[in-house]
Amino acid sequence: MRSRQGITELFATFLQFDADRVIGWATDARLRRNITNRQQKLSEPENSEDFWVSYWYKEWQSQKQNLASGHLSAYLQEVCYWAANKTATHFSSGQFTLSDCFQAIVTKTDKVLQGFKPDMGFNIKNYASAIFSSELKELLRQQKEVDISTDWRLLRKVTQKRLVESLENAGLNPQNVQSYVLAWKSYQALYAPRKEKGTRKLSRPDDAVWESIANLYNQERQTQLAQPGPESNAETIEKCLIASAKAIRAYLYPNMASLNATTGDNSGEFQDILPQLRQDSLLSEIVVQEEIEERKSQQSQISDVLIAAINELDKEGQNILKCYYQGNKKQSQIAKELGVKQYTISRRLTKCKDTLLIKLATWTKESMHISLDSSVLDYMSTVLEEWLQNYYKPENVN
Amino acid sequence: MTTDLETLSINNPTNLWLEIPENQQTNIWEKSQAFSTDNRRWMAYLNNLSLKTFLPWFKEEYAQNAKVFPNSATLPSIWEVTNGTGISFNGKKLVLIPSEALDISELRVPQEWVDIPNWSADYYLAVQVNVEESYIRIWGYTSQANLKNKGTYDANEKAYCLDKQHLISNLSILSIAAQLCPEEITKTETATLAELSTTQADNLITRLGNSQLINPRQAIPFPMWGALLENGAWRQGLYEQRQGMSRQWSIRQWMQNGVSEAARQFGWAAVDLRPSFEGSRGTAAPAQLPTLIRKITISGAEYELLVKPKGEIQNRTWRFELRPATVGEMIPVGVKLMLLTEDLQPFDGNQAQAKKPVERLYVDIALGEDEEGLVWKTEPVSDDYDYEALYL
Numbered sequence: 001m002r003s004r005q006g007i008t009e010l011f012a013t014f015l016q017f018d019a020d021r022v023i024g025w026a027t028d029a030r031l032r033r034n035i036t037n038r039q040q041k042l043s044e045p046e047n048s049e050d051f052w053v054s055y056w057y058k059e060w061q062s063q064k065q066n067l068a069s070g071h072l073s074a075y076l077q078e079v080c081y082w083a084a085n086k087t088a089t090h091f092s093s094g095q096f097t098l099s100d101c102f103q104a105i106v107t108k109t110d111k112v113l114q115g116f117k118p119d120m121g122f123n124i125k126n127y128a129s130a131i132f133s134s135e136l137k138e139l140l141r142q143q144k145e146v147d148i149s150t151d152w153r154l155l156r157k158v159t160q161k162r163l164v165e166s167l168e169n170a171g172l173n174p175q176n177v178q179s180y181v182l183a184w185k186s187y188q189a190l191y192a193p194r195k196e197k198g199t200r201k202l203s204r205p206d207d208a209v210w211e212s213i214a215n216l217y218n219q220e221r222q223t224q225l226a227q228p229g230p231e232s233n234a235e236t237i238e239k240c241l242i243a244s245a246k247a248i249r250a251y252l253y254p255n256m257a258s259l260n261a262t263t264g265d266n267s268g269e270f271q272d273i274l275p276q277l278r279q280d281s282l283l284s285e286i287v288v289q290e291e292i293e294e295r296k297s298q299q300s301q302i303s304d305v306l307i308a309a310i311n312e313l314d315k316e317g318q319n320i321l322k323c324y325y326q327g328n329k330k331q332s333q334i335a336k337e338l339g340v341k342q343y344t345i346s347r348r349l350t351k352c353k354d355t356l357l358i359k360l361a362t363w364t365k366e367s368m369h370i371s372l373d374s375s376v377l378d379y380m381s382t383v384l385e386e387w388l389q390n391y392y393k394p395e396n397v398n
Numbered sequence: 399m400t401t402d403l404e405t406l407s408i409n410n411p412t413n414l415w416l417e418i419p420e421n422q423q424t425n426i427w428e429k430s431q432a433f434s435t436d437n438r439r440w441m442a443y444l445n446n447l448s449l450k451t452f453l454p455w456f457k458e459e460y461a462q463n464a465k466v467f468p469n470s471a472t473l474p475s476i477w478e479v480t481n482g483t484g485i486s487f488n489g490k491k492l493v494l495i496p497s498e499a500l501d502i503s504e505l506r507v508p509q510e511w512v513d514i515p516n517w518s519a520d521y522y523l524a525v526q527v528n529v530e531e532s533y534i535r536i537w538g539y540t541s542q543a544n545l546k547n548k549g550t551y552d553a554n555e556k557a558y559c560l561d562k563q564h565l566i567s568n569l570s571i572l573s574i575a576a577q578l579c580p581e582e583i584t585k586t587e588t589a590t591l592a593e594l595s596t597t598q599a600d601n602l603i604t605r606l607g608n609s610q611l612i613n614p615r616q617a618i619p620f621p622m623w624g625a626l627l628e629n630g631a632w633r634q635g636l637y638e639q640r641q642g643m644s645r646q647w648s649i650r651q652w653m654q655n656g657v658s659e660a661a662r663q664f665g666w667a668a669v670d671l672r673p674s675f676e677g678s679r680g681t682a683a684p685a686q687l688p689t690l691i692r693k694i695t696i697s698g699a700e701y702e703l704l705v706k707p708k709g710e711i712q713n714r715t716w717r718f719e720l721r722p723a724t725v726g727e728m729i730p731v732g733v734k735l736m737l738l739t740e741d742l743q744p745f746d747g748n749q750a751q752a753k754k755p756v757e758r759l760y761v762d763i764a765l766g767e768d769e770e771g772l773v774w775k776t777e778p779v780s781d782d783y784d785y786e787a788l789y790l
Contacts, residue, residue, distance in 0.1 A: 115563065134410055142500045145528075161559070162501040185555075189612050192440035196427030197529055216612055223616075224554045347459070354570045361578055372579040374541065378412075378566040385411055 003078070007052055008035050011071040015081060017099040022081070031074060034067050050292045053124055060113055073109040076128045080106045083132035087140070096140065105136045115379070119370060121298030122383040130386040139252075146252055151245035153202040155187060158248055166251035167244065179221070179229050183240045186216040210234035298368065302360065306387060309359040317352045324349060325392035353388075357381050412568040414536040418451050423532060426450055433478055434609040434640045442477035444496040448525045449473075449483045451534050452494060460573060461487035467517075469782035471663040472630055475637035479615055479627070480508045484519060491519040492539075496527050502537045502562060507545060509556040510615070514624045515588045518542060521572065524565060538565030539572065541584035556620060591628065592621035596740040596771070599632045607639025614640075631740060631773055631787030634660070648769070648789045653687055653711060664786060665692045687711060693723065694780040696733060700724065703735075703774065705788065708762060716790055718774060719760040728755035733776065735759045740771040740787050765790055 004010050004025060012031035016023050038055075039045050046052065053075065060068035084101040096104075112128045146154060158166075163184055167177045190213050193199035205213070214237045221228045232240075310318060316338075323334045331349070335342040360380055364370050430443040449466065457464050466473065467484030476482070483494045493511045505524040511517055520542055526535045540549075540560055549560040566572075575582060594602070602622065606614040614636070615623055627633050631647075638646050638660065645651075646660035657666045668688035689706040700723035708715040720735040722728065729752045736749035750759040763772070771787040 111563075137410065138502070145500050157498050157500045159497070159499040159501055159504050160506070160555075161504040161561070162499070165503075189437050190435065192436040194436060196423055196443065200530060220613070350570060354574060357570070358574055358578065361574070365578070372575075373582050374544075374566050374571055374575045374579075375564075377571045377575055377578070378568055381412055381568040381571065 007039075007047055007049070008032055010049060011035055011052055011056070011074050013074055013077070015077050015102070017102070020097040020099050028070065028074065031067060031070050034071070048292065050295070051289065054118070054292055054295075057113070057116070057118060057124070069110065069113060072113060072124075073106070076109055076112065076125070076132075077106070079125050079128045080109075080132050083129055083136060087133055087136045096143075101136055101140075104139055105132045108132060108135045111135070117376070117379050118295070119368070120364065120376070120379060120383070121295060121302050121368065122387070123295070123299060126383055126386045126390070130382050143252055146249060149200045150202055151242060152191070152204055153193075153200055154245050154248060155184060155241060156192065156202075160184075162251070163244065163248065166247040169251045170243075170247040172247075175227060175229070178225050180240055180244055182220055182224050183213075183217055183232070183237050184244055186213045186220065186237070187241055189216060207234060210238055213237050301367070302363075303387075303391075305360060305363045306356060306384075306391070309356050312359075313352055313355065317348060317355075320345060320348050321352055321388070322392060325388050326394065353381075353384065356388075357384055360384060410535075410537075410567075413538075414569045416451050416455055416534050416536075418447055418529075418532040418534060420532070422450055423447065423529070432474060432641055435612065438478055441481055441496075442474065444498065444527045444529075445473075445477055445481065445483045445494070447527055447529070448494045448496040448534050449485075452523075452525070452536070453485060456485065456487070463487060465782070467491060468630065468784035469664075471665070472634065472784050475630070475633045476627075478637045478640055479633075480510050482508055482511045484511070484517065490521070491517075492521040492523055493519045494523050494525050496525040496534070498527055498529075500526075502526060504562060505538065505540065505545075505560045505565060506552070506555070506557045507549075507560075508615075509551075509558065509620055510624065510627060512542060512545065512558055513588050513620065514591065514628045516628050518585070518588045520584050523569070536569050538562065538567050539569060540565050541582075543583045543586050546586055554616075556615060589621075591625040592619075594622065594625045594629075594632075594741060598622075599626060599629070599741065602626055603632060603635050603639055607636055609640045609642065629740075629742065630784035631771065632785075634786070645789065647771075647787060649690065649705065649716075650711070650769070650790070652690060653707075657690065665694075667691055694776070695782075696776055696780045697778050699727070699730075701729075701776075701780075714765040714767075714790070715762060716765070717760050717762050718772075719758055720776065721758040728757060729759055730755055733759065733778070735761060736775050736777070737761055737763060738773040738775060740773060742773060742785065 002024070004013060009025065009027075012035055013025040013027050016026045053072070056068040056071045056075075059066060060072060081102055084098055084105060088096065088098045088101045108131060109128075112124070112131045115131060116124055116127050118124070145157070149157065160181060163181060164177055167180050172180065187205075191205045191209055193202055211234050214232050214234045217232045217237060221232075310321065313321070319338075320334060323329045323337070324331070329337075331345045332342045335345045338345070357377065357380060361372055361377055364380070365372050370376065426446045427443055430439055430446050433439040433442055453464060453466070464485055464487035467486040473483065481495060483496075485492050485494065493507070495505060495507055495511075497506075502524065505522065507522050511519060511522065522540050522542070522545060523536050524538045524540075526537055528534070544564065545558050545560050548564040549558045551557075552559055602618065603626075605611075606617060606626075611617060618626075626636065634647075635645075638644075643660070646658040652658065652661070652666075652668060657668050667690070669691050670688050687707055689704050691705075692703045694701050694703055702721055702723050704717075704719040704721065706717055706719075707713070708717050718735065718737060720729065720733070731752050731754060734749055734751040736744065738744055738748065747763070748761065750761050752759055769789050771789050773785050773787045775783070775785075
């Protein structure tokens with residue numbers, strides 16, 4: 001994969017795959033025009049990557065309905081690619097190609113943008129990488145389990161939220177979605193495995209159970225549905241649940257073709273780029289510049305804080321972190337080498353990470369004046385994990 | 399096929415992954431049988447697996463004093479009607495909310511765990527259970543305040559729902575946040591529930607106790623439902639009725655047939671103590687009536703709660719007595735034993751309090767013709783306490 005050169009490429013091109021191979025970068029004309037447009041409005045062309053990340057992120061935050069998310073999505077293509085690459089090699093059973101993995105998670109860019117907290121000083125690539133990998137692993141794990149479960153078992157293994165999304169994705173109207181959900185609830189209330197294990201092959205409920213599911217549905221529809229709709233019977237209820245299971249599976253395996261158009265060139269409609277007042281853009285230019293300087297120094301300070309914190313851990317702790325992240329060793333392996341039980345390693349590892357998190361959070365609070373709460377801490381813990389992986393990457397270690 | 403838990407945990411290192419104790423799964427399944435439907439049985443099983451896996455870990459890592467809320471014996475009565483398992487620790491409470499959903503996209507907390515004042519918790523933990531691969535995974539948690547602020551209420555389901563992005567994915571933060579940002583608000587006030595009379599409660603239990611009614615929690619308005627459940631005696635009554643069991647808490651029956659299995663779960667037993675107590679009378683009682691006894695712990699000290707008829711059972715006069723489990727120990731000043739009606743109302747002569755250290759406290763009560771339910775209680779409240787009614 002060729003790395004991209006220049007701002008226009010970085011923020012306006014998307015990876016192209018042929019089967020499982022990257023064949024190059026494709027430019028999104030609309031995004032390219034947008035960048036040219038914006039560059040012209042600046043006092044002089046801006047070639048700093050960080051500048052444009054901040055710039056688009058700010059714009060994304062302010063309006064949401066603009067091209068900013070497209071630019072950031074373009075920017076995060078490599079991160080997404082490497083996350084897919086790493087995960088596909090390590091975890092996928094081979095059923096999914098690199099391209100599949102990439103396509104499946106590139107759609108999570110919105111999640112990255114929503115979760116990203118620029119004030120925390122970590123750069124967006126770190127955060128994106130953490131989110132992309134965990135989303136992909138989650139997805140692969142789900143697919144694996146879904147593949148070996150019968151429809152009847154699968155129907156007990158979704159959240160209501162996911163069911164609704166799947167049904168909407170399958171094109172059901174809101175009223176139908178409601179009645180399908182009620183059918184699903186009635187099913188869950190009356191059919192469950194009857195043994196403690198070996199339940200993946202859960203078979204179809206027998207006719208009597210279908211009768212009772214239909215009965216329950218018919219009672220509940222009076223109070224639970226905005227429009228009670230027609231009475232159901234065993235047969236229609238069963239059809240409805242089979243369709244739901246199908247929708248759930250389909251939703252988990254998105255149609256790759258439809259995902260290729262990440263931003264889509266909306267039939268040559270470019271008028272949404274409104275000329276801004278020159279003053280405005282100059283002002284935001286300065287603000288963005290100042291922020292970048294600040295962020296850069298924050299990022300290196302954060303690293304200093306974390307490295308210092310690692311060095312303050314006792315030797316055993318440092319050793320475990322190193323084995324775990326750098327040697328990519330399993331806890332059980334580390335335990336063997338150090339002659340202790342595996343749970344000791346897992347516990348030490350958690351304690352070490354907690355210590356680092358506490359130090360980082362305390363520093364952030366004191367030096368960056370960020371008020372802490374659980375969600376800020378959670379964010380830090382996510383990025384810390386990614387930071388550790390990078391820090392101990394063989395190429396970063398002498 | 400068993401999956402290496404470690405491989406799984408590498409997949410998401412901020413979540414907590416715990417192995418279900420190997421030899422326990424079958425055992426837990428066998429103990430999760432007394433429920434009205436396959437679904438309730440299955441949900442009870444998932445709750446029990448979560449509890450038995452999580453609690454030992456939590457005690458070891460976080461809070462030695464952590465224990466089941468309100469107590470283990472009462473769990474079936476909760477699981478029969480709703481999802482979730484309470485754990486109290488350090489004056490706080492958390493609730494495990496198990497689910498088998500593969501997509502961890504939302505947490506649904508039944509309203510009972512949020513809006514029943516006594517049950518309302520500080521934290522709710524999203525637990526993914528995988529029975530095939532024998533592990534549980536705590537994939538996130540939320541404080542009650544966050545659940546109420548950021549979550550939505552599903553009126554059909556009577557549940558508070560919170561999207562994944564609003565959950566905290568790393569359980570370590572539970573204690574780190576308490577340390578670094580103690581000012582963070584985790585809990586808000588709960589609204590008060592309806593007040594139910596004994597008659598109302600009896601009617602509700604009869605109606606909702608029909609196991610053909612699949613969703614009793616959705617059949618009546620929440621303030622009434624919450625009030626019915628908060629009272630452990632009524633909740634137990636509802637549970638027993640839904641199992642088609644006859645009344646398990648009739649003292650008259652205990653006297654004849656021995657203490658019921660249900661009550662034994664709560665720690666009740668019958669012992670023959672009469673001779674030593676009634677000795678002064680000198681007349682050997684023709685029918686040896688047993689004394690009912692239950693061990694309780696108050697402020698770290700062991701006690702016995704005794705219930706026995708005074709004289710003939712036909713007299714319908716009963717003594718409730720509290721005494722230290724160890725002979726020679728005294729009940730300290732201030733400890734109180736009291737009896738309440740089923741709807742938790744006090745009445746004349748319903749209590750006895752230690753004004754000086756005493757060997758025992760007792761309340762004698764003469765009842766009318768009809769069988770009546772009485773709820774016992776102590777102050778300070780005994781450990782693992784939940785309202786429990788005896789029918790005399």
